[in-house]
Amino acid sequence: MSFIRTFHGDIDPDELGFTYSHEHIVCRPPYWVEKQVDDLLLDDKEKSQKDVMDFKKLGGQAIVDATAIDYGRDVHAVKEIANETGIKIIGTAGFNKSFLWTAAIPERLKKTTGNYDTFYEWIEDSSINELTDFVIKEIEEGLEGSGIPGGQVKFGTDYNRITPLEEKTLRAVARAHHETKAPIHSHTEAGTMALEQIELLKSEDINLEYMSFGHMDRNPDPFYHEKVAKTGAFLSFDGISKIKYAPESTRIHCILELVKKGFEDQILVSGDTARKSYYKHYDYGLGLENILGKWVPRFIEEANQKGFDGESLIEKFFIHNPKRCFTFKK
Numbered sequence: 001m002s003f004i005r006t007f008h009g010d011i012d013p014d015e016l017g018f019t020y021s022h023e024h025i026v027c028r029p030p031y032w033v034e035k036q037v038d039d040l041l042l043d044d045k046e047k048s049q050k051d052v053m054d055f056k057k058l059g060g061q062a063i064v065d066a067t068a069i070d071y072g073r074d075v076h077a078v079k080e081i082a083n084e085t086g087i088k089i090i091g092t093a094g095f096n097k098s099f100l101w102t103a104a105i106p107e108r109l110k111k112t113t114g115n116y117d118t119f120y121e122w123i124e125d126s127s128i129n130e131l132t133d134f135v136i137k138e139i140e141e142g143l144e145g146s147g148i149p150g151g152q153v154k155f156g157t158d159y160n161r162i163t164p165l166e167e168k169t170l171r172a173v174a175r176a177h178h179e180t181k182a183p184i185h186s187h188t189e190a191g192t193m194a195l196e197q198i199e200l201l202k203s204e205d206i207n208l209e210y211m212s213f214g215h216m217d218r219n220p221d222p223f224y225h226e227k228v229a230k231t232g233a234f235l236s237f238d239g240i241s242k243i244k245y246a247p248e249s250t251r252i253h254c255i256l257e258l259v260k261k262g263f264e265d266q267i268l269v270s271g272d273t274a275r276k277s278y279y280k281h282y283d284y285g286l287g288l289e290n291i292l293g294k295w296v297p298r299f300i301e302e303a304n305q306k307g308f309d310g311e312s313l314i315e316k317f318f319i320h321n322p323k324r325c326f327t328f329k330k
């Protein structure tokens, strides 16, 4: 039977419901702790929970927490939020990108990562097979040994390059996918290097229908998006309302271009709300309610104006596509 793996165990994919596909809920990234960038620390469970409740009040049902071990997630706090709000959470096994790995590994993680000082030393010293085993454990035994299982595996690459250690984690994650059948997500820095990731994934025999590429809207290039979509992969438009990168019209234009070309079943939408200043209850930001409350109506209006069926596209981006994307491969 096919299933989606949540913090509360495996569910029937039909139960997932309205889903944000890439968010961060409670985390203290060691790299940003060291750099003392407080805005990037989502470190107050109560405040994060209020934003999750806002999402629920508008009809939200599930959130993919895209935070991997090197981004300082707080698995237990997120589980409590899932318990208290009833929102289904999908957790993330694997890794983010290499520049974060200069950070020291927090004491509490050393049980899982071995006695290395930094993430860099850990990943450099481990073989691909050892990293594969680590990722498999996070899916099958729980994130950071918590017993709370991951529901997708993740790797990431840097801006316009893939470092040797990123290639190593990509291969480890690909092999963990073959073993666990978990869906795969990738971080692309500013939306770059998806096609190069695809070449490496093909060399690991990955069926790209089990892949979702993050941050595609940071590189608002319809020709590039089409190349990615043609592989069968999902494209995650997860920078909604980050006007500092591009106006909303640009993201919506790129999405509708993909729809026009027949790829509407491969689009995911989310906010990657990873700063205090983006959260409503930390710092007066737009918050987790923003996409459901404001972006969805705007998208429907604009899509309808242009002759599309906005409502049915929204159902695809937030219900049907996440349901397929996050289902474990048979």
Ligand SMILES: [Zn+2]
Pocket: 022, 023, 024, 066, 272, 274
């Ligand atoms: Zn993210």
